Amino acid sequence: MSAQPVNPNLPPDHVTVFIDGVEMAAPKGSMIIQAADKAGVPIPRFCYHEKLPIAANCRMCLVDTEVGGRAAPKPSPACATPVMDGMKVFTRNEKALKAQRNVMEFLLINHPLDCPVCDQGGECELQDLSLGYGRSVNRFVERKRAVADEDLGPLVASEMTRCIHCTRCIRVTAEIAGTYELGGMYRGENLQIGTYDGKPLTTELSGNVIDVCPVGALTNKVFRFKARPWELTARPSLGYHDALGSNLFHHVRRGDLLRSVPRDNEAVNECWLSDRDRYAHEGLAAADRASVPLIRDGEGFREASWEEALAMASQILRDNAGDALGVLAHPATSNEEGALLARMASGLGSGNLDHRIGQLDLSDGAAAEAFGMPVAEIESADAIIIVGSNVRHEVPLLHQRIRKAFKKGAKIHVVNPVDFDFTFSIASKAIVPPSQLAAALAGVDVGDAGNIAVIVGGVAENGPHAAAIRKAAADFAAARNARLCRIPQGANALGLSRLGVLPTARDAQSMLREPRKAYVIYGIEPGLDFADQQLALKALGGAQVVAFSQFACQSTRAVADVILPIGALPEIDATLTNLDGIQQQAVAAGKLPGLAHSGWRVLRALGGDLALPGFEFTDLAGLRAGLAPKAVQVAKGAPASMAGNGLEVAASAAIYRVDAVIRRCDALQAHPLTTGPRAALNPADAAALGLAEGVMAKCATAAGTATLQVALDPRVAPGSVWVESGYGATAPLLAAAKLEVARA
Structure with missing residues (x-):
């Protein structure tokens, strides 16, 4: 007959444990360290990470345990010892502290102790714990080992002599990224962590090994030697290179944005960050940043004051109001800027307004929609169908959620024109030309799966067959009670759609096929951002163009009559709406270059010059108070051309x-x-x-x-x-x- 529980009032899946004399409830099967963390009891650790599988490598978390009045013969690793009913845990008694101090001494035997030149200095877990558990004198007099470094590529710097073999980095590449690029070689004191083949890391999530490394073995190569942590100020911001809107902090010193790190948000990006969001800030310092207003002067440009540039922009818009004007916005434009663009187009009498600049087939009038299944729930799906998407590159952390679903038993089905590399096994796949994607989707067999997600991506949404694929996906979802998840094509495509940055007359393709006399282009690089670059450059080149731009690049100079320099998202206060429909806020981090301003300020000044309604606010709070969803009857465009052979x-x-x-x-x-x-x-x-x-x-x-x-x-x-x-x-x-x- 089993013993009675210590506390019979607990739920059946919980047990009672006593940690340092404090009674608490913990789920059955959980580890001591998890119960202690929940109770706020600190236990030192290096290898344990709540998002990674348990390895029990470092032994820093050794504690003394007692069950049924019998003490364990030796200290137990808190990260790998399950709780038991009535268990007593001692984290600070003499036995536990002695074990923890001895482990620390062993860890420091081969560590180079080069804190003054180590980039991890000031935020190093080994440095912090050695202060409390380390000896003041080193008893080890033999020569320390040294490890030759590999080149891990342009993003991650390695100094593996500092490595303490916690294997967190191995588990990140194996379990989170799914690429299995790092591993342990040799044994005992000769153990080394590396790639074995000497090739750079190729995973799109490689920067996360920097975050989990508890020492200075793996650091940020782009940020290396630029600043110390205590010199930096953290500003909360967002990733703006895909529609997930990963939460992050920009670290700034005297206005210079030096690095980006993840900001925990379980509903969005958990504690991870894609390399694209982590390292993008480097592009803000490009040589062709727009830092001063420019006005066309013959074949070139000359610098101008804001007053002169705005006067010229106002004149162009006055002279070409109504149907003669087209307004085109980049789909990463913030909600505040998008709302003002919509007000401007409306005030000037133009229904030619669109942010869907990268999409060819808008014949169904489709706009971005929130995911039918929140991204955090995708990992619990029974079946997932990926349609027309290289999701691993399109939204890296959505791909990581799908991998988690696969590890829990979900069946993944793929309908694509290319058998893209994913880090999970595929239950079925149809690799067919783009024109056959819609038909192939109808033939997918998900069996008796109950919780189904249909994910439609950029290959489908931006191609010439997009309308047919969208209809096929909607029909498939309706017939199987699945939830449709169309990836918005742009970081804020959903927010802009909700705020009415959509055409009531001509869509993006139509206003380029039927050129307008003047255009406003907002945040766009004309030579590379449009679905049809040649059509766009021809239409813009024959019109008057007011360009709000972060970069005075060659293609912008080729078409613009006036270039108004505006800040990028890391440099402005802004809100974006992610693929779940969650509105998230970013705070200005880096300083604006030169004479550049936040886009909303420039739009307000221009709207004021034009005496347009809706531009009476005086600050950002006033602008945000007036933001509201705006329903518009979206004009349907012409079907994409199917001409051609081959x-x-x-x-x-x-x-x-x-x-x-x-x-x-x-x-x-x-x-x-x-x-x-x-x-x-x-x-x-x-x-x-x-x-x-x-x-x-x-x-x-x-x-x-x-x-x-x-x-x-x-x-x-x-x-x-x-x-x-x-x-x-x-x-x-x-x-x-x-x-x-x-x-x-």
């Missing part, structure tokens, strides 16, 4: 070329995932065309031609050619449904 175009966004800031981040451009412009063909199609790996091929469409290097890739669906957007070389191909490929 192979179907499957276009996806290059992970580190998605926007102007990322494209200027040197570290990310040097990353192995930035492969450069190329045309990937199925080997069978390449053989039929007489093309081999690495040769240069001419890719011809109705709109233009491009010469690209050929890559043979069996993952590409037969009858298709895969290209990545974000490169000038591939821009002429993105708007085509088909192209002809021949040896150059």
Whole structure:
């Protein structure tokens, strides 16, 4: 007969434990360290991390335990010892403290103790704990070991002599990223953590090994030697390179944004951060940042005062009000700026307003919608269907949630034109040309799964067959009681849709196919951000253009008549709405360059000059008080052109070329995932065309031609050619449904 529980009033899945004499309830099967953390009792640790599998490597968390009046013969690791009913745990008695101090002495035997030159100094867990558990004198007199460092790539710096073998980094690459790139080599004192093959880290989540490393073995290579932690001020902000809106802190010193680190939010990004969001700040310091108003002067530009630049912009808009004006906004534009753009377009009598600049097929009038299943719940789904998305590159931390669902038993089904690399096994996949995605989705068999998510991504949403795929996804979800999750195409596409930054007359494609006399372009790099770059440059080049821009780049200079410099998201106070429909706030971190201003301030000044309604507020609080959802009857565009012969175009966004800031981040451009412009063909199609790996091929469409290097890739669906957007070389191909490929 089993013993009676110590406290019979507890739920059946809980037990009573006594930690340092304090009685508390803990779930059955949980570890001592988890119960202690919940109760606020500190236990030192290095290898334990609440988001990682338990390794029990470091032994720093040794505690004394007693069960049924019998003391354990030796200290127990709190991270790997389950609680038991009536267990007594002593974290600070002589036995526990002696064990913890002895472990600390062993850890410091081979540590180089180079704190003055270590980037981790000031936020080092080993440094903090050695103060309380370390000896004042080192009894070890033999030579310390040294470890040769590997080059882990452009993002993570290594100094593995400092490594204490906690294996947190190994578990991050294995369990969180799913790439298994780090591991332990050799044994005993000779154990080393590394990649074995000497190649750089390729995971899109590699920067998280920096966060979990408790010492200075793995540090931020871009931030290295730039500042000490106590010199930095943390400003809460958001990732703005995908629609997840990862929470983060920007660390600033005297107005200079030096690094970004994750900010915990279980509902969004947990405690992780994609490399794209972590390192993007480097692009803000690009040489072509717009820092002063510029006015066209003949074939070039001259610097101007804000008064002169705004006067010229006002005159252009007055002269071209109504249907003659088109307003185009980048889909990462903040809610505040988007609302003012909508007010401006309305006040000027123009229904030509859109943020869906990267989408070809808007014939169904589709706009961004909140996920039918919150992103935090996706990891609990029974079945997930990925349609037209390289989700690992499109929203890296959404891909990580899908991996968690797979580890819990979810079946993942894929319908794609390319068999993209994912870090989970696929239950079924249909790799077909883009024109067949809608039909292939209808044939997916999810069995008797109850909790189903259908995730539709950028390859589908931005392609020429988007309307048909969206309808097929909606029909599939309705027939199977699944929840539809269309990834918004832009960091704030959902917020802009809710605030009415949508056309009542001409959509983005229509106002470029039927050129307007004048345009406002907001936060856009004209040469790379549009779905049809050549169409856009032709339309903008023949019109008067007011450009609100973070960068005075070559393509902006080619089309603009006046360039008004505005801040990027890390430099302004702003709100974004993420894919769950959650409105999140960012606080200005880095200083604005030169004479640049927050976009909302420039828009307010321009609206005031034009005497438009809705611009009477005096500060940001006044602007936000007037923000409200705005329902509009969205105009439907014309279907995308299907003209052309040859192979179907499957276009996806290059992970580190998605926007102007990322494209200027040197570290990310040097990353192995930035492969450069190329045309990937199925080997069978390449053989039929007489093309081999690495040769240069001419890719011809109705709109233009491009010469690209050929890559043979069996993952590409037969009858298709895969290209990545974000490169000038591939821009002429993105708007085509088909192209002809021949040896150059």
